[in-house]
Amino acid sequence: MARVTLDKLRKVYDNGYEAVHDVSLDIDDGEFVVLVGPSGCGKSTTLRMVAGLESISSGTLQIGDRVVNDVAPKDRDIAMVFQNYALYPHMDVFDNMAFGLKLRKLPKPEIRQRVESAAATLGLEGVLDRKPKALSGGQRQRVALGRAIVRDPAVFLFDEPLSNLDAKLRVQTRTEISKLHRDLGATMLYVTHDQVEAMTMGDRIVVLHDGFVQQVAPPLELYNHPANMFVAGFIGSPAMNFVSGALDGSRFTSDSGTVIVDVGPNPPIQGPVTLGIRPEDLYTPEVSPAAKRLSDPFRGTVEVEEPMGNEVVAYVRLDPDNRLVARLEPQQLPGGDRAAELRMDLDKIHLFDPETGQALSA
Template sequence: MATVTLDHVKKEYDNGFVAVHDATFQIEHGEFIVLVGPSGCGKSTTLRMIAGLEDISGGTLSIGGRVVNEVAPKDRDIAMVFQNYALYPHLDVYENMAFGLRLRKTPKAEIDQRVRNAAEKLGLVDELERKPKALSGGQRQRVALGRAIVRNPAVFLFDEPLSNLDAKLRVQTRTQISKLHRELDATMIYVTHDQVEAMTMGDRIVVLDAGHVQQIAPPLELYNRPANIFVAGFIGSPSMNFIEGAVEVSASGAVFVSPGLEPLALRGAPTASSGITLGCRPEDLYVHGVAPEAKSLVDLGAFTVDVLEPMGNEIVLYASRGGTSLVARVEPQELPEPGASVSLSADATKLHLFDTASGVSLAHGI
């Protein structure tokens, strides 16, 4: 079984910089895991340690139940797809895909069968005699995928493989990778900084920041119940709105207060505190009076419209009040012009409360 287990894995360089701190999680056989986070968060370093391209400074890494800390990359039964394709320009598509098998002295008939099967899966049958320079970016990436597929590895590793493609090709290729995952029933570990790729492709997502694992969860759980402010702000576009304030408790109950909002009554909220941050996703904000009746709405008050961005199927509305700014994604409708006033409401069941100092989530829904 191609499980991959990281047990307190750490990467520290000679200058003392720690790129990955105490990474501990298990990837099950056949699972598609996505490592996501901003540049420099340690996601590619983690992938390279799994591949054997980076030494492990601490902890243990196991593939299929075997500790591989000291095992050479070629003996780990993995295949890696890189960002820059890494194709041999003097070889045609067939030979690029067959190259690794020839090095392993695989019988010629088996090489031919594997290459042609992979080419059929990837729509490359008519391109087998062409060289990389005659291919488009999407075709080159498919050749790189094919070179990995013919190896029939225990684990596939992807290091931002779509970042060099244009938007349309990225959508097509990520769909193809997801389809391949289902067909091959293979363990796949995918690194990206693109949250859309992470949300649409992964069975589970590992969110990293500054070398620390912030949360591991399926896409919807990550979106709906972020563990902290970092995850809440990183996942989602436009990102979650954050408003700093305080919780005041009186005989009538707990209330979230902030200079930029109307007071919000809380249920099951933390006790009185001066360091509380309210989080609300743009799609959970509504122009007052224009919302489904089933929503449990709370009034946030009147805001000044700053910018309107009509997107066709929705309008992105930027509004402010004092030092508080909000971004809302609302249905197409007649809205006040920039500079005018608009009243906003929020779905109380979708609001989040965080401890401002630690960033940890305190409550989901108020």
């Protein structure tokens, strides 16, 4: 396996559009790093530059001890798994997995040993003689994974490999990829727009927006300490709530006056500020954990409820300009079109600069 280093990588197209701006990233040997962000943020373009499928406008890309900016994809010692599987329909599973090894003219016994070993790892032993059309979507994705594994590359690259699978298969396959990473100890760079995939799979996550890196951190650090409002709103589902207002001493008052919260001593600034609170850190007075420091209640009207079985997601209108989303326990269900009171966990409040969006630290 190998270390991957991106040093101020940029991608500018012929029409002048800059898709990736000075991305710098060190991926350790054996690390699983996820690039995540909305469509058009530059994550797939960055991955394709690592793969050699996109030229690098400026900056340096290093795999292991080699600078590979001008090295052909086939000579970079990488293997890529695509969103659309890219299997040969006229070949059976064995030949699809063995195709790259045959091009490298490896001995037939070694090819068979590698393919059978990968098939055993992925549970494909019984389908090696089948054509792709006779496989389920999950099996096809595992064949694509197997084709990458048999190459024994220095780096695995994944470009939204689960997008074509249904919800149940996505959960199953992401578990298989995570287990595969543990078993192989491989260096993996994984692209997705799904923040749940990112949070559950990555050792570290790189959040991108408009071609710029917003934050690089382990999953829980991103969740608990987002660097700015974009990261705070992108990581977590439902998204973090934001309320505009101002700090006067330790008291936060929303612009409409409907939310008044004591944020504690030594707030980082005074004056205009945006308060952030995650849906799971809101409670009704009926169910208020004694171990938590909770704000005084504030009132709103429940507009929509989404019962999920183990929880209910409630959309609460505070005033014409503010609505909060709360993840509540089923017994907290306040009922639709009814007045409701909510309290915030004071230890989970986030404060942001309303102009820059950057997080403010006490």
